[in-house]
Amino acid sequence: MADVDKWVYSNIVKDHFMHPRGFLVGAPKEGEFDAEGEVGSPACGDIIRIWIKVDKATDRIKDIKWQTWGCATAIASASAFVEMIMKNGDMKIDEALKITPTEIAEYLGGLPSRKFHCSILADKAFKKAAENYRANQ
């Protein structure tokens, strides 16, 4: 576990930053995703965008991708969030909505306390994408 009171990143954070899972290269293709969510951080002004593809019959997330204009922690947190959703197969939207920023930080082996706000971005952008998806159904 990283020392959360110091500016120390766990090896898990470094791995997700260096090898981000679910990063979308370029713009999404027409029809590639069913919904998008975007949020900005009031703490730093950074932005994250998440796209989801959903199986309409089962409400399971078939694909999830993201882009961020944020820091290393935002990148690692978005990558960890996607891995948490996809690692055991496609998760239902309701299950994914229960993932908290604290769980993302724990999954990453802890975050410096001053960087915790970065872990909130992925979770909030996903909630927006899920809302947008349901609004369009």
Ligand code: FES
């Ligand atoms: S400092 Fe802005 S997302 Fe981390």
